[in-house]
Amino acid sequence: METILFVTHTEADGRVPRAALEALAAARELALARKAELVVGVFGAVTANASAQVAGASAARWLAITSPDLSEARYASDAAAVEALARAAAATLVVAPATSRLSRVVPGVAQRLGGRVDTHATSLAEKDGAPVITRWFYRQRIEAQLSREKRPWLILLEGGCHAPFVAEGAAPVFAEVPLPLGPSDRRTRVLGLRAPRSDAQTIRPDARLLFVAGAGWTKKQADGKTHADRAGELILAFLQASKASLGSSKSLVDQSGEGQAVLPFLSHLNQVGQTGATPRHPKGLATCCHGEEPHVVGWRFILERRAVNLDPGCGWARGKADVLYVADAFEVMEKVNALLAAK
Amino acid sequence: MSGYQIVVCGSVVPDPLQTLEPVEGATGPSLKNELMLPAVLDPWAAQALYEAAHLATRSPGSKVWLVALGPKAKLQQVMMAIGQKVAFELVALDGPAGGFVDAHETAAALSDAIKGLPGLDRSRLLVFGGWESGSRGAGATLQMVGEHLGIRDQFQGVDQIAPQADGSLEILERVEGGQHQLSRVEGPPALLGWATGNLPEPRNSPQVGMANMKTIMPALQRARPTKVGTADLKYLAVALPRVQRETRVVKDKSSDDIAREIVEWISKD
Numbered sequence: 321m322e323t324i325l326f327v328t329h330t331e332a333d334g335r336v337p338r339a340a341l342e343a344l345a346a347a348r349e350l351a352l353a354r355k356a357e358l359v360v361g362v363f364g365a366v367t368a369n370a371s372a373q374v375a376g377a378s379a380a381r382w383l384a385i386t387s388p389d390l391s392e393a394r395y396a397s398d399a400a401a402v403e404a405l406a407r408a409a410a411a412t413l414v415v416a417p418a419t420s421r422l423s424r425v426v427p428g429v430a431q432r433l434g435g436r437v438d439t440h441a442t443s444l445a446e447k448d449g450a451p452v453i454t455r456w457f458y459r460q461r462i463e464a465q466l467s468r469e470k471r472p473w474l475i476l477l478e479g480g481c482h483a484p485f486v487a488e489g490a491a492p493v494f495a496e497v498p499l500p501l502g503p504s505d506r507r508t509r510v511l512g513l514r515a516p517r518s519d520a521q522t523i524r525p526d527a528r529l530l531f532v533a534g535a536g537w538t539k540k541q542a543d544g545k546t547h548a549d550r551a552g553e554l555i556l557a558f559l560q561a562s563k564a565s566l567g568s569s570k571s572l573v574d575q576s577g578e579g580q581a582v583l584p585f586l587s588h589l590n591q592v593g594q595t596g597a598t599p600r601h602p603k604g605l606a607t608c609c610h611g612e613e614p615h616v617v618g619w620r621f622i623l624e625r626r627a628v629n630l631d632p633g634c635g636w637a638r639g640k641a642d643v644l645y646v647a648d649a650f651e652v653m654e655k656v657n658a659l660l661a662a663k
Numbered sequence: 664m665s666g667y668q669i670v671v672c673g674s675v676v677p678d679p680l681q682t683l684e685p686v687e688g689a690t691g692p693s694l695k696n697e698l699m700l701p702a703v704l705d706p707w708a709a710q711a712l713y714e715a716a717h718l719a720t721r722s723p724g725s726k727v728w729l730v731a732l733g734p735k736a737k738l739q740q741v742m743m744a745i746g747q748k749v750a751f752e753l754v755a756l757d758g759p760a761g762g763f764v765d766a767h768e769t770a771a772a773l774s775d776a777i778k779g780l781p782g783l784d785r786s787r788l789l790v791f792g793g794w795e796s797g798s799r800g801a802g803a804t805l806q807m808v809g810e811h812l813g814i815r816d817q818f819q820g821v822d823q824i825a826p827q828a829d830g831s832l833e834i835l836e837r838v839e840g841g842q843h844q845l846s847r848v849e850g851p852p853a854l855l856g857w858a859t860g861n862l863p864e865p866r867n868s869p870q871v872g873m874a875n876m877k878t879i880m881p882a883l884q885r886a887r888p889t890k891v892g893t894a895d896l897k898y899l900a901v902a903l904p905r906v907q908r909e910t911r912v913v914k915d916k917s918s919d920d921i922a923r924e925i926v927e928w929i930s931k932d
Contacts, residue, residue, distance in 0.1 A: 393844060395817040420838040424819045427766070427803035431810035436767060436895065439801050452899060457762040458677070459797055462685050464692070464763075465899040508816050508848040514835065515842045523841030529929055562929060588822070588859040589841045603929060625908070626928065628921070632912055639907045645921045646914045655922035663930075 322356035325411035330364030339417035339479035346444045346482045347415035353446035361405035365391035376488035384494030392510035399425040408497045418476040435472035442481045460620045480600030522566035529564040530601040535571040536608025552583045554653045561660035567592035592618030607649040609636040666724025668787045669715040673708020674733040674760040676797035685901045691893040692763045692901040702737045707793020711857040716749030727751040730776050733760035746875035747867040753882040758889035762798035765894035770804045772889045774811030794819045794856030809854040816848045819856040
């Protein structure tokens with residue numbers, strides 16, 4: 321019989337992140353389909369607050385590792401925690417959310433357990449009596465369904481791919497599992513987070529809209545001159561009014577390293593596409609983006625897509641966007657900003 | 664001895680501008696005309712190599728190896744270009760580098776190669792690589808290499824490493840929401856999976872190229888056949904995404920009308 325361990329870390333407030341609730345819902349559905357035993361495991365400096373969030377998950381066992389050593393996202397201690405939970409559960413399948421913290425350690429834990437790991441799964445289901453995942457290869461250009469016989473099989477499920485679990489009923493009581501750590505596991509100290517100033521924070525994973533800025537914003541305009549400063553003002557004003565997240569094409573990000581006109585608030589963290597992120601948002605608006613398939617993967621997981629571009633044959637938009645507005649993005653966004661400001 | 668021993672793991676991927684089409688082969692899925700596709704060094708691995716070379720130039724006594732598992736002919740093609748950029752010693756393993764190969768087998772092969780490096784000193788060892796790749800994109804191989812080598816100070820999504828006066832290393836890793844986590848590790852051994860970092864691609868240097876070629880060609884000749892495959896992976900379906908959207912092209916509206924339509928659209932739940 322399969323034993324499925326759902327494992328996650330908690331946040332500083334002791335609650336589990338949204339991506340974890342999505343992974344829990346997927347793990348629970350798989351357990352029901354396979355008539356498998358579900359075990360819920362959480363770890364962190366504070367774990368008690370998580371129990372109300374996972375109540376009603378129909379787990380056979382509830383495990384936790386609570387330790388001050390887990391207040392920071394450090395490979396050695398996090399890997400030890402996931403390993404200890406997997407061993408305590410005698411898990412054959414381990415399902416975890418693909419947060420940065422778990423993505424860092426789960427592959428290493430698979431190696432320790434003598435198991436196998438698959439990452440970036442976008443779905444998890446039962447097919448012909450076996451668990452099956454879907455994931456993308458070659459930077460979201462080829463999609464595959466795959467399964468494994470080897471156990472334990474550890475799976476990292478991407479966020480935004482499943483409806484989150486909704487708790488019900490009484491909160492369970494976690495059974496504590498010891499965390500075996502030695503001095504060599506404490507060689508790394510986490511000093512803290514570095515975030516852009518709040519007014520410069522342009523990456524918003526929970527935003528309903530992704531605004532993608534392409535290299536066209538810094539090219540010569542109708543008057544034969546570049547207007548990078550004006551482009552920056554328009555984009556930032558739109559982000560402020562719409563609360564959208566900002567993505568950028570690689571060519572625009574790279575310009576900063578090539579001495580060309582740049583948008584100073586852009587960094588490689590904003591980059592979407594072949595060598596950037598593939599964020600998940602309900603809507604996406606691309607402006608001044610050009611390019612073909614390799615670049616378009618940046619909005620593979622955007623549900624509703626619109627684009628503003630002067631080229632009606634643009635490969636970024638044709639067949640990829642629902643609506644392509646053939647227009648000057650400077651003009652359009654200035655008016656969009658005015659309308660948003662008046663609301 | 665001072666300085667670091669920096670081992671960069673990385674291999675070739677198809678040039679991102681190529682059209683990719685999956686086909687079923689005798690040993691599992693692969694790409695149509697895979698061996699004919701122009702290749703490049705994986706972008707994340709390349710960044711790791713540039714960062715390694717940059718760190719080595721700032722730390723006298725350091726040495727950089729590039730451990731690459733890939734088809735020998737492809738490695739040779741790519742090394743002709745990469746060898747012009749930064750100084751390194753190539754350790755080549757002749758085997759498949761496609762996206763459908765199992766990460767565990769790749770990790771085992773890379774680890775064995777690293778363990779076999781002459782004069783390897785764990786107290787100076789830094790293992791670098793990309794936190795993703797343009798092929799499998801697992802973000803898993805490096806962590807397993809680290810476990811094989813017993814390295815428990817690992818960092819992923821790294822954008823910066825800064826050696827400190829006391830021998831420790833400060834490392835910036837990407838986390839959610841456009842933030843970085845700053846950590847300090849006491850010193851080597853450590854493993855770093857690089858994101859895009861902050862360094863531009865180095866310019867070609869004929870002197871570096873000539874020095875590298877003295878070791879690259881013999882390394883390619885010595886490349887031992889390395890058997891890696893799909894292990895227990897069962898691919899049930901491998902396909903290109905078929906979703907082609909019906910794009911409504913709006914050519915004849917004023918910018919006022921377009922702006923109104925966009926605002927109405929983004930305001931709807």
